Protein backbone atom coordinates (compact mmCIF):
# COMPACT_ATOMS: atom_id res chain seq x y z
CA UNK A 1 0.00 0.00 0.00
CA UNK A 2 1.82 3.00 -0.87
CA UNK A 3 1.42 6.30 -2.56
CA UNK A 4 -1.47 8.55 -1.84
CA UNK A 5 -4.24 8.11 -4.35
CA UNK A 6 -5.14 11.32 -6.02
CA UNK A 7 -8.82 12.14 -5.65
CA UNK A 8 -10.41 13.13 -8.94
CA UNK A 9 -11.10 16.81 -9.02
CA UNK A 10 -14.76 17.78 -9.02
CA UNK A 11 -15.69 19.24 -12.40
CA UNK A 12 -15.87 23.01 -12.34
CA UNK A 13 -19.40 24.43 -12.21
CA UNK A 14 -18.20 27.18 -14.57
CA UNK A 15 -17.98 27.40 -18.35
CA UNK A 16 -14.71 28.67 -19.79
CA UNK A 17 -16.40 31.96 -20.75
CA UNK A 18 -19.81 33.55 -20.30
CA UNK A 19 -22.28 32.68 -23.05
CA UNK A 20 -24.10 36.01 -22.99
CA UNK A 21 -22.60 39.47 -22.69
CA UNK A 22 -24.04 41.96 -20.33
CA UNK A 23 -22.78 45.41 -19.19
CA UNK A 24 -22.62 44.45 -15.55
CA UNK A 25 -23.21 47.29 -13.18
CA UNK A 26 -23.11 49.86 -15.97
CA UNK A 27 -26.84 50.31 -16.24
CA UNK A 28 -27.05 53.89 -17.34
CA UNK A 29 -27.63 53.08 -21.01
CA UNK A 30 -30.20 50.36 -20.37
CA UNK A 31 -31.97 52.50 -17.79
CA UNK A 32 -32.11 55.46 -20.17
CA UNK A 33 -33.43 53.20 -22.92
CA UNK A 34 -36.30 52.10 -20.71
CA UNK A 35 -36.94 55.63 -19.44
CA UNK A 36 -37.03 57.05 -22.98
CA UNK A 37 -39.19 54.31 -24.47
CA UNK A 38 -42.41 55.53 -26.10
CA UNK A 39 -44.77 53.55 -28.31
CA UNK A 40 -45.25 55.16 -31.71
CA UNK A 41 -48.94 55.84 -31.20
CA UNK A 42 -49.67 58.60 -28.71
CA UNK A 43 -51.52 57.28 -25.67
CA UNK A 44 -50.76 53.64 -26.44
CA UNK A 45 -49.74 51.44 -23.53
CA UNK A 46 -47.60 48.36 -23.79
CA UNK A 47 -49.20 45.69 -21.65
CA UNK A 48 -47.04 42.90 -20.24
CA UNK A 49 -48.87 39.93 -18.75
CA UNK A 50 -46.97 37.74 -16.29
CA UNK A 51 -48.16 34.21 -15.65
CA UNK A 52 -46.62 31.18 -14.03
CA UNK A 53 -46.88 28.87 -11.02
CA UNK A 54 -47.83 29.97 -7.52
CA UNK A 55 -44.93 31.69 -5.81
CA UNK A 56 -42.84 31.92 -9.01
CA UNK A 57 -41.94 35.52 -8.25
CA UNK A 58 -44.36 37.34 -10.55
CA UNK A 59 -45.32 40.01 -8.04
CA UNK A 60 -41.72 40.24 -6.87
CA UNK A 61 -40.61 40.86 -10.46
CA UNK A 62 -43.00 43.80 -10.81
CA UNK A 63 -41.68 45.17 -7.53
CA UNK A 64 -38.12 44.62 -8.74
CA UNK A 65 -38.75 46.58 -11.93
CA UNK A 66 -40.27 49.40 -9.90
CA UNK A 67 -37.27 49.33 -7.58
CA UNK A 68 -34.79 49.63 -10.45
CA UNK A 69 -36.72 52.49 -12.05
CA UNK A 70 -37.23 54.35 -8.79
CA UNK A 71 -33.73 53.74 -7.50
CA UNK A 72 -34.93 52.30 -4.21
CA UNK A 73 -36.54 49.09 -2.98
CA UNK A 74 -40.24 49.20 -3.73
CA UNK A 75 -43.11 46.88 -2.80
CA UNK A 76 -46.33 47.81 -4.59
CA UNK A 77 -47.38 44.39 -5.87
CA UNK A 78 -47.99 42.33 -2.78
CA UNK A 79 -45.68 39.33 -2.81
CA UNK A 80 -46.49 36.21 -0.84
CA UNK A 81 -44.22 34.01 1.20
CA UNK A 82 -42.53 31.04 -0.43
CA UNK A 83 -44.48 28.52 1.66
CA UNK A 84 -47.87 29.47 0.26
CA UNK A 85 -49.59 26.63 -1.57
CA UNK A 86 -52.34 28.81 -2.97
CA UNK A 87 -51.80 31.87 -5.03
CA UNK A 88 -51.32 35.07 -3.11
CA UNK A 89 -52.37 37.20 -6.07
CA UNK A 90 -56.04 36.63 -6.78
CA UNK A 91 -57.19 39.79 -8.49
CA UNK A 92 -56.42 41.07 -11.95
CA UNK A 93 -54.52 44.26 -11.34
CA UNK A 94 -52.78 46.62 -13.73
CA UNK A 95 -49.57 47.97 -12.27
CA UNK A 96 -48.58 51.36 -13.59
CA UNK A 97 -45.25 52.87 -12.69
CA UNK A 98 -45.10 56.57 -12.02
CA UNK A 99 -42.14 58.47 -13.41
CA UNK A 100 -40.05 59.96 -10.64
CA UNK A 101 -40.91 63.55 -9.88
CA UNK A 102 -43.52 63.66 -12.64
CA UNK A 103 -47.25 63.23 -12.85
CA UNK A 104 -46.96 60.85 -15.80
CA UNK A 105 -46.54 57.09 -15.90
CA UNK A 106 -44.27 54.84 -17.94
CA UNK A 107 -46.03 53.68 -21.11
CA UNK A 108 -45.61 50.02 -20.20
CA UNK A 109 -47.84 48.35 -17.62
CA UNK A 110 -47.82 44.95 -15.95
CA UNK A 111 -50.59 42.56 -15.15
CA UNK A 112 -49.90 39.96 -12.57
CA UNK A 113 -52.12 36.93 -12.67
CA UNK A 114 -52.94 34.22 -10.15
CA UNK A 115 -50.76 31.07 -10.18
CA UNK A 116 -51.32 28.25 -12.68
CA UNK A 117 -51.82 25.16 -10.56
CA UNK A 118 -54.97 23.29 -9.66
CA UNK A 119 -57.08 25.83 -7.77
CA UNK A 120 -55.20 28.48 -9.73
CA UNK A 121 -56.24 30.65 -12.61
CA UNK A 122 -58.07 28.92 -15.45
CA UNK A 123 -56.33 28.82 -18.80
CA UNK A 124 -59.58 30.14 -20.32
CA UNK A 125 -59.31 33.25 -18.16
CA UNK A 126 -55.75 33.85 -19.34
CA UNK A 127 -56.98 33.54 -22.91
CA UNK A 128 -59.59 36.22 -22.15
CA UNK A 129 -56.95 38.42 -20.53
CA UNK A 130 -54.78 38.16 -23.65
CA UNK A 131 -57.67 39.62 -25.65
CA UNK A 132 -58.23 42.42 -23.15
CA UNK A 133 -61.54 40.96 -21.99
CA UNK A 134 -60.75 40.94 -18.25
CA UNK A 135 -61.35 44.18 -16.40
CA UNK A 136 -59.18 45.32 -13.52
CA UNK A 137 -60.05 44.09 -10.01
CA UNK A 138 -61.64 40.90 -11.31
CA UNK A 139 -61.12 38.16 -8.72
CA UNK A 140 -60.17 34.94 -10.48
CA UNK A 141 -62.38 31.99 -9.77
CA UNK A 142 -60.51 28.68 -10.06
CA UNK A 143 -63.70 26.77 -10.86
CA UNK A 144 -65.50 28.91 -13.39
CA UNK A 145 -64.29 31.23 -16.06
CA UNK A 146 -65.26 34.84 -16.52
CA UNK A 147 -68.27 34.97 -18.79
CA UNK A 148 -69.95 37.50 -21.01
CA UNK A 149 -72.43 39.55 -19.06
CA UNK A 150 -70.25 39.64 -15.94
CA UNK A 151 -69.49 43.19 -14.80
CA UNK A 152 -65.76 42.42 -15.13
CA UNK A 153 -66.09 41.19 -18.72
CA UNK A 154 -64.89 43.83 -21.14
CA UNK A 155 -67.23 43.77 -24.14
CA UNK A 156 -65.26 46.18 -26.26
CA UNK A 157 -61.54 45.96 -25.52
CA UNK A 158 -59.30 48.60 -27.09
CA UNK A 159 -55.72 48.01 -28.20
CA UNK A 160 -54.66 49.34 -24.79
CA UNK A 161 -56.57 46.61 -22.97
CA UNK A 162 -55.00 43.81 -24.98
CA UNK A 163 -51.81 42.07 -23.96
CA UNK A 164 -48.74 42.85 -26.05
CA UNK A 165 -46.16 40.60 -24.40
CA UNK A 166 -46.79 37.38 -22.57
CA UNK A 167 -44.17 36.47 -20.01
CA UNK A 168 -43.99 33.11 -18.33
CA UNK A 169 -42.34 33.40 -14.93
CA UNK A 170 -40.79 30.19 -13.69
CA UNK A 171 -38.58 29.47 -10.68
CA UNK A 172 -35.25 28.02 -11.80
CA UNK A 173 -34.88 25.49 -9.00
CA UNK A 174 -38.16 23.76 -9.90
CA UNK A 175 -37.59 23.37 -13.65
CA UNK A 176 -36.33 19.79 -13.27
CA UNK A 177 -39.54 18.79 -11.45
CA UNK A 178 -42.04 20.67 -13.54
CA UNK A 179 -45.31 18.75 -13.69
CA UNK A 180 -46.83 17.64 -16.96
CA UNK A 181 -50.10 19.42 -16.33
CA UNK A 182 -48.27 22.72 -15.75
CA UNK A 183 -46.27 22.23 -18.99
CA UNK A 184 -49.52 21.52 -20.77
CA UNK A 185 -51.12 24.71 -19.45
CA UNK A 186 -48.11 26.79 -20.43
CA UNK A 187 -48.07 25.28 -23.92
CA UNK A 188 -51.81 25.87 -24.34
CA UNK A 189 -51.48 29.51 -23.28
CA UNK A 190 -48.51 29.90 -25.62
CA UNK A 191 -50.48 28.50 -28.51
CA UNK A 192 -53.29 30.96 -27.91
CA UNK A 193 -50.81 33.85 -27.72
CA UNK A 194 -49.14 32.67 -30.92
CA UNK A 195 -52.50 32.56 -32.69
CA UNK A 196 -53.02 36.18 -31.65
CA UNK A 197 -49.47 37.09 -32.74
CA UNK A 198 -48.45 38.02 -29.18
CA UNK A 199 -44.70 37.63 -28.53
CA UNK A 200 -43.69 35.45 -25.62
CA UNK A 201 -40.77 35.53 -23.24
CA UNK A 202 -39.73 33.63 -20.15
CA UNK A 203 -38.04 34.80 -17.01
CA UNK A 204 -36.39 32.18 -14.91
CA UNK A 205 -36.49 33.51 -11.36
CA UNK A 206 -34.84 32.46 -8.11
CA UNK A 207 -31.57 31.68 -9.86
CA UNK A 208 -29.96 32.18 -6.46
CA UNK A 209 -31.73 28.95 -5.46
CA UNK A 210 -30.28 27.13 -8.48
CA UNK A 211 -26.60 27.75 -7.70
CA UNK A 212 -24.95 28.94 -4.50
CA UNK A 213 -22.40 30.74 -6.71
CA UNK A 214 -25.12 33.25 -7.61
CA UNK A 215 -25.60 34.16 -3.98
CA UNK A 216 -21.90 34.99 -3.90
CA UNK A 217 -22.00 36.98 -7.12
CA UNK A 218 -24.92 37.47 -9.50
CA UNK A 219 -22.42 38.12 -12.29
CA UNK A 220 -21.73 34.37 -12.34
CA UNK A 221 -25.11 33.74 -13.97
CA UNK A 222 -23.94 33.35 -17.59
CA UNK A 223 -20.86 31.41 -16.54
CA UNK A 224 -22.63 28.68 -14.62
CA UNK A 225 -23.27 25.43 -16.46
CA UNK A 226 -26.25 24.65 -14.27
CA UNK A 227 -28.08 27.88 -15.03
CA UNK A 228 -27.59 27.36 -18.76
CA UNK A 229 -28.74 23.73 -18.47
CA UNK A 230 -31.82 24.82 -16.50
CA UNK A 231 -32.74 27.36 -19.16
CA UNK A 232 -32.16 24.79 -21.93
CA UNK A 233 -34.33 22.26 -20.15
CA UNK A 234 -37.15 24.78 -19.84
CA UNK A 235 -36.69 25.82 -23.46
CA UNK A 236 -37.12 22.23 -24.64
CA UNK A 237 -40.03 21.37 -22.34
CA UNK A 238 -42.08 24.43 -23.19
CA UNK A 239 -40.83 25.03 -26.72
CA UNK A 240 -39.48 28.55 -26.27
CA UNK A 241 -36.14 29.46 -27.87
CA UNK A 242 -33.22 30.29 -25.58
CA UNK A 243 -32.98 33.88 -26.81
CA UNK A 244 -36.46 34.48 -25.37
CA UNK A 245 -35.43 33.31 -21.90
CA UNK A 246 -33.93 35.62 -19.28
CA UNK A 247 -32.57 34.59 -15.89
CA UNK A 248 -33.45 36.99 -13.09
CA UNK A 249 -32.91 37.38 -9.40
CA UNK A 250 -35.67 39.42 -7.88
CA UNK A 251 -35.34 41.76 -4.99
CA UNK A 252 -36.99 39.82 -2.22
CA UNK A 253 -34.93 40.11 0.94
CA UNK A 254 -32.60 42.98 0.12
CA UNK A 255 -33.04 46.42 1.63
CA UNK A 256 -30.68 48.12 -0.80
CA UNK A 257 -30.33 47.99 -4.56
CA UNK A 258 -27.47 46.11 -6.20
CA UNK A 259 -26.19 47.16 -9.63
CA UNK A 260 -25.72 43.61 -10.87
CA UNK A 261 -29.24 42.51 -9.88
CA UNK A 262 -30.45 45.67 -11.65
CA UNK A 263 -28.53 44.66 -14.80
CA UNK A 264 -30.40 41.36 -15.12
CA UNK A 265 -33.77 42.95 -14.44
CA UNK A 266 -33.12 45.69 -17.00
CA UNK A 267 -31.92 43.16 -19.56
CA UNK A 268 -35.18 41.20 -19.29
CA UNK A 269 -37.29 44.37 -19.22
CA UNK A 270 -35.61 45.64 -22.40
CA UNK A 271 -36.40 42.28 -24.01
CA UNK A 272 -40.07 42.72 -23.09
CA UNK A 273 -40.25 46.29 -24.35
CA UNK A 274 -38.57 45.42 -27.67
CA UNK A 275 -40.79 42.38 -28.27
CA UNK A 276 -43.94 44.29 -27.30
CA UNK A 277 -43.04 47.31 -29.39
CA UNK A 278 -42.63 45.16 -32.49
CA UNK A 279 -46.07 43.71 -31.90
CA UNK A 280 -47.57 47.18 -31.38
CA UNK A 281 -46.09 48.21 -34.71
CA UNK A 282 -47.78 45.28 -36.38
CA UNK A 283 -51.09 46.07 -34.67
CA UNK A 284 -51.01 49.65 -35.91
CA UNK A 285 -50.37 48.67 -39.51
Ligand SMILES: Nc1nc2c(ncn2[C@@H]2O[C@H](COP(=O)(O)OP(=O)(O)OP(=O)(O)O)[C@@H](O)[C@H]2O)c(=O)[nH]1
Nearest residue numbers: 055056057058059060079080082088089206250252
Ligand atom coordinates in the same frame (compact mmCIF):
# COMPACT_ATOMS: atom_id res chain seq x y z
N1 LIG B 1 -34.62 33.38 -3.41
C1 LIG B 1 -35.50 34.07 -4.14
N2 LIG B 1 -36.75 34.25 -3.69
C2 LIG B 1 -37.62 34.95 -4.45
C3 LIG B 1 -37.25 35.49 -5.71
N3 LIG B 1 -38.34 36.11 -6.23
C4 LIG B 1 -39.35 35.96 -5.35
N4 LIG B 1 -38.93 35.27 -4.26
C5 LIG B 1 -39.74 34.87 -3.09
O1 LIG B 1 -40.71 33.93 -3.52
C6 LIG B 1 -41.94 34.10 -2.83
C7 LIG B 1 -43.11 34.24 -3.80
O2 LIG B 1 -42.95 35.44 -4.55
P1 LIG B 1 -44.19 36.21 -5.21
O3 LIG B 1 -43.61 37.36 -5.95
O4 LIG B 1 -45.26 36.45 -4.23
O5 LIG B 1 -44.69 35.12 -6.26
P2 LIG B 1 -45.97 35.16 -7.21
O6 LIG B 1 -45.56 34.50 -8.46
O7 LIG B 1 -46.50 36.56 -7.31
O8 LIG B 1 -46.97 34.22 -6.43
P3 LIG B 1 -48.59 34.14 -6.43
O9 LIG B 1 -49.16 35.54 -6.47
O10 LIG B 1 -48.91 33.45 -5.14
O11 LIG B 1 -49.00 33.31 -7.61
C8 LIG B 1 -41.73 35.31 -1.92
O12 LIG B 1 -41.41 34.82 -0.64
C9 LIG B 1 -40.54 36.02 -2.52
O13 LIG B 1 -39.83 36.71 -1.54
C10 LIG B 1 -35.90 35.31 -6.18
O14 LIG B 1 -35.49 35.73 -7.26
N5 LIG B 1 -35.08 34.58 -5.33
Ligand SMILES: [Mg+2]
Nearest residue numbers: 058059088089
Ligand atom coordinates in the same frame (compact mmCIF):
# COMPACT_ATOMS: atom_id res chain seq x y z
MG1 LIG C 1 -48.36 37.33 -6.98
